[in-house]
Amino acid sequence: xxxxxxxxxxxxxxxxxxxxxxxxxxxxxxxxxxxxxxxxxxxxxxxxxxxxxxxxxxxxxxxxxxxxxxxxxxxxxxxxxxxxxxxxxxxxxxxxxxxxxxxxxxxxxxxxxxxxxxxxxxxxxxxxxxxxxxxxxxxxxxxxxxxxxxxxxxxxxxxxxxxxxxxxxxxxxxxxxxxxxxxxxxxxxxxxxxxxxxxxxxxxxxxxxxxxxxxxxxxxxxxxxxxxxxxxxxxxxxxxxxxxxxxxxxxxxxxxxxxxxxxxxxxxxxxxxxxxxxxxxxxxxxxxxxxxxxxxxxxxxxxxxxxxxxxxxxxxxxxxxxxxxxxxxxxxxxxxxxxxxxxxxxxxxxxxxxxxxxxxxxxxxxxxxxxxxxxxxxxxxxxxx
Numbered sequence: 001x002x003x004x005x006x007x008x009x010x011x012x013x014x015x016x017x018x019x020x021x022x023x024x025x026x027x028x029x030x031x032x033x034x035x036x037x038x039x040x041x042x043x044x045x046x047x048x049x050x051x052x053x054x055x056x057x058x059x060x061x062x063x064x065x066x067x068x069x070x071x072x073x074x075x076x077x078x079x080x081x082x083x084x085x086x087x088x089x090x091x092x093x094x095x096x097x098x099x100x101x102x103x104x105x106x107x108x109x110x111x112x113x114x115x116x117x118x119x120x121x122x123x124x125x126x127x128x129x130x131x132x133x134x135x136x137x138x139x140x141x142x143x144x145x146x147x148x149x150x151x152x153x154x155x156x157x158x159x160x161x162x163x164x165x166x167x168x169x170x171x172x173x174x175x176x177x178x179x180x181x182x183x184x185x186x187x188x189x190x191x192x193x194x195x196x197x198x199x200x201x202x203x204x205x206x207x208x209x210x211x212x213x214x215x216x217x218x219x220x221x222x223x224x225x226x227x228x229x230x231x232x233x234x235x236x237x238x239x240x241x242x243x244x245x246x247x248x249x250x251x252x253x254x255x256x257x258x259x260x261x262x263x264x265x266x267x268x269x270x271x272x273x274x275x276x277x278x279x280x281x282x283x284x285x286x287x288x289x290x291x292x293x294x295x296x297x298x299x300x301x302x303x304x305x306x307x308x309x310x311x312x313x314x315x316x317x318x319x320x321x322x323x324x325x326x327x328x329x330x331x332x333x334x335x336x337x338x339x340x341x342x343x344x345x346x347x348x349x350x351x352x353x354x355x356x357x358x359x360x361x362x363x364x365x366x367x368x369x370x371x372x373x374x375x376x377x378x379x380x381x382x383x384x385x
Contacts, residue, residue, distance in 0.1 A: 002280045005211040006136035006204070007287035009106045009246075010098050010223065013130040014239055015090025016114070018083040019122040026052075026120065030068045030079070033058035046071070052120050066093060074100040075113065085124055092117060093129070102207060110239050126238050128231055133250055134223035135284045138213055139277060141175050141191040141220050144168075148263045150180070151270055180258055184230035187258050192221035222281050224253045233296045248294040251285045254278070256296070315339070 021027070033047040037060035046057035056070040056077075063069050065088075066078035078093040094113065101109055117123055144150065146166050169177040169190070177190030196204045196219075209215060226234075226249060234249050236242045259282075261272040274282065285291055315335060322331035342348045 002277050003138040003212050004135055004280065004284060004287065005138050005208040005213045005219065006102075006134075007284060008134065009101050009131060010134045011130065011132035011225075012096040012101060012106065012110075013128070014094050014096075014110065015086075015127045015129055016092040016094065016117060016121070016123050017086030017125045017127075018080075018091035019085045019124045020083045022120050022122065027068075027081070030058055030070075034060060034062075034068060052116065054116065065089065073097060083121075086127075090127060092121060092123075099201070099203060102204075107243060127228070128236055128239055128242050129228050130226065131231065131242060131246075131249075132223060132225045133246065133253070133288070134221050135281055135287065136192055136208065137220045137222070137277065137280065138208075138217045139220050140218045141177075142189070142260075142275075142277060143175055144178055144189070144260060145263075146178070149260050149275070151259045151261050151272065152180075152257060184227045184233075185253065185257060186225040187253070188221070188223045188225070190221055190223075191218060193217075193219040195221075220277075222254070224250070226253075230296075235294055235297070243289070244292070245294050247285045247288040247291045250288050251282075251291060252296055254282050254284070 029049060029051070033049045037047040037058055046059045048055065048057050050056075051070060054072065056072050059069040059071065061069070063078055065080065067081040068079045070077045070079065074097055076095040076097075080089070080091040083091050094117075096106075096109060096113075114123060114126070146168060150166065165180070165182050167179040169175070169179070171194075175191070176194060177188060180187040180189075192204070196202060205213070205215075208219060213219070231237075231242070231249075234245050234252065236245050236249070259270075260275045260278040261269070262275055264272040266272060319331050319335045322334055326334070
């Protein structure tokens with residue numbers, strides 16, 4: 001029996017676009033604090049200030065183009081000196097701490113922070129840069145055979161460990177964790193109960209106890225680090241769209257991108273039996289909200305606008321040829337009638353759905369489990385843009 005004792009967003013990074021600052025003179029406080037921090041001996045941790053009613057420490061140096069870095073127990077905020085309304089990069093780059101996210105509802109956390117930012121900056125939009133999703137299971141750390149148990153779908157086909165960079169961590173004879181992937185998606189499966197003790201995050205134990213943890217059993221975490229490139233492919237831009245897609249993101253990660261299976265005799269690895277504990281992880285999307293059926297869409301080089309220009313050119317040529325023998329009015333009516341028949345026919349709709357699989361970067365023979373279930377029950381495939 002595997003019990004889910006925790007689920008949610010463990011790390012969140014959002015960039016906020018700023019059209020202007022309400023009181024640029026107030027930044028003199030940050031300049032002075034930064035200067036004082038740089039004067040401290042032996043690498044001091046910064047200078048403490050009160051910034052619009054919240055306590056922060058100002059670092060001695062900026063970071064990656066940001067003039068000031070403010071930090072407290074809840075968030076880290078990078079601030080650009082000059083507002084450009086996000087034309088170069090977001091002027092405010094906020095990293096939310098795990099304890100802050102776990103202690104309160106993430107929607108309340110982000111909305112409260114945005115409201116506070118708006119007291120001193122004119123916010124025009126936000127973009128999610130990174131989101132780490134996780135589920136904590138009351139169970140011993142599993143032993144995973146990297147060469148056999150790990151099955152993943154990469155570039156639309158089923159592959160196994162050889163195509164997915166992986167690392168295995170041990171402490172003495174004890175398995176402590178695994179890491180899969182690189183870049184836009186990274187997964188970690190590790191002994192969270194051990195990590196909590198090492199990192200002194202005992203507050204997790206209180207959260208687990210409230211959800212059924214017996215206080216002594218080991219806790220295994222399954223975590224996915226999702227960066228902006230992948231989030232965009234899942235139709236996520238701002239925080240609002242993240243809250244709408246979060247359950248679909250989890251489903252994609254644990255059903256299509258990575259699965260842990262028991263090796264079988266079938267030559268198709270994606271047909272091997274899912275391990276019991278991974279079944280619990282797969283079904284965990286229900287902890288993140290409603291599932292809408294959003295699929296990962298990898299943009300092809302052919303853009304929609306470019307295709308529409310090509311289609312317009314072809315239709316113009318067809319209409320012109322028709323005009324030669326029938327006249328403009330009849331030719332326009334004929335082209336309009338024939339295209340309308342295409343769009344309204346069942347055959348055309350089926351062809352559109354088949355082509356959606358292709359342009360969505362999926363293999364028609366090996367559809368995601370969710371799509372297989374949808375088609376089985378007579379549903380339609382919809383890809384969000």
